[in-house]
Amino acid sequence: MQSLALPSMQAEQFRQLQNQLRDRWQSIDQFDTAAYDVLVVPSLSLDQRELHKVTGIHHYEERLLFSLIRLRNPNTRIIYVTSQPIHPSVIDYYLQLLPGVPISHARNRLLLLCTYDSSLKPLTQKILERPRLMARIRQVMRCDNSYITCFNSTHLERDLSLQLGIPLLALDPDLLYWGTKSGSREIFQESETPHPDGSDLVQSPTDLAAVAADLWERQPTLQRMVIKLNEGFSGQGNALLDLRSLQSVAPGHASTAARTEALHQHFQNLSFQSRTETWDNFSSKIPELGAIAEAFLEGEEKRxxxxxxxxxxxxxxxxxxxxxxxxxxxxxxxxxxxxxxxxxxxxxxxxxxxxxxxxxxxxxxxxxxxxxxxxxxxxxxxxxxxxxxxxxxxxxxxxxxxxxxxxxxxxxxxxxxxxxxxxxxxxxxxxxxxxxxxxxxxxxxxxxxxxxxxxxxxxxxxxxxxxxxxxxxxxxxxxxxxxxxxxxxxxxxxxxxxxxxxxxxxxxxxTQEQGNSSIALTPPLTWGNGQY
Structure with missing residues (x-):
């Protein structure tokens, strides 16, 4: 999800809020008896078109429940917001994992809030769209001693921080470019970290074919390339371009123009991670998200x-x-x-x-x-x-x-x-x-x-x-x-x-009477009773 530029006054306000983290933030490694409130917003504020490919994605908000580790600090309170209610036994499971803390004591410092909205909109957007929920969060949090933690940071999380007046312990969304495919390559270059040869960012399939042809000319022995949408996650948004069937237009056998045209046509044969993905759908995202071509690193054994x-x-x-x-x-x-x-x-x-x-x-x-x-x-x-x-x-x-x-x-x-x-x-x-x-x-x-x-x-x-x-x-x-x-x-x-x-x-x-066998990993190997 791309960042939206803030007016200068709001941008300065956001920076001032984040500066407060220097006094409020404590590593989870430290035992701290100070009084802090932590608002956990486990929103997956990513491209919803890619997210819907992940089975059970709306339950992934539970992955940050390990943030409850902060409840081992006796005066820390956590407000955990989700799209749908979490089963009480799941909460009990996490609380009983806390070492050295009575479950009842931890539970009294945990407030679970919910938007009751199962739509594919990011959780943070759902919170922002509910003024009464926002008001309740403001009411219960000690704003002078609190901060927000999230899964990933976008303009939505920044807006939440600004509207609540609570600092966001996360990246300023204006810097999100450095986590894109093209931004990553620039950081690797600047930090002298080895990385595969690849292209600059382009915004159209035609330009993508051109930069792919340039990459092939620089690396004439390439067998495959990875075509990457500039914003993706967990391998979603990546596709494999096989060059081995295009040897008639390989460097030294055809002109650059012929090679570019052949690559453009061959995009129809990209291999996608999702069986339901198509070139038409993939290419429709390129003008918005951008794409790069990158050398595929061959090898019989790769890690x-x-x-x-x-x-x-x-x-x-x-x-x-x-x-x-x-x-x-x-x-x-x-x-x-x-x-x-x-x-x-x-x-x-x-x-x-x-x-x-x-x-x-x-x-x-x-x-x-x-x-x-x-x-x-x-x-x-x-x-x-x-x-x-x-x-x-x-x-x-x-x-x-x-x-x-x-x-x-x-x-x-x-x-x-x-x-x-x-x-x-x-x-x-x-x-x-x-x-x-x-x-x-x-x-x-x-x-x-x-x-x-x-x-x-x-x-x-x-x-x-x-x-x-x-x-x-x-x-x-x-x-x-x-x-x-x-x-x-x-x-x-x-x-x-x-x-x-x-x-x-x-x-x-x-569950042996209930269907197909499991997928093994490969390779083998409320504030409690309502009172503060």
Missing amino acids: SPSVQCRITPHGKVEILSTHDQILGGPDGQIFLGCRFPADEVYRMRLQDYGYRVGKVLAEKGALERFSVDFLAIPNPDAEGGWELQAIEINLRKGGTTHPFMALKLLTQGYYDLDTGLFYSQKGNPKYYVATDNLQSDRYIGLLPDDLMDIVAHHRLHFNSVSETGNAFHLIGCLSEFGKVGLTSIGNSPLQAEELYNQVVQALDDE
């Missing part, structure tokens, strides 16, 4: 590691974690899940590149969480035998955010920059496998309480003594879509994988 970072309100760049992402879809570009931490052979380089990118972003005024996605390709001449190429910056929370928050919530440990490992308070390194996409027709009809019964019966819950087990999210998605999120935490990568597989096996066994 997709990422680094997660944060820019604090004080301008400090922090490395939070690294992951190996688990991708799927027709061309392996859709995010399915992740493994923590990333492989040790490139873990430190990921941290270094993340810090480089973060320094450039911080200089441009960026704030809060961001991640950088890479491709890792075997190369005997590269450090550790793996070549890293950066492909995208995500200026928002993402699919790796809530699993890592779950790990911190359950173990109260810390991330060690020297090793790239996470250690629990007992000093044990922790590993996990996580997904948003554990899905099966068999699971349709399972209620949240049914899931809790299965977890208890098979002893799959997180064990605070062994510091191993499973944490679930997207629980509200289960009954309607047969889909649930899962983070399996172990004392080794193998144990984390085994715990994940135990959950899959238990769910399949308990």
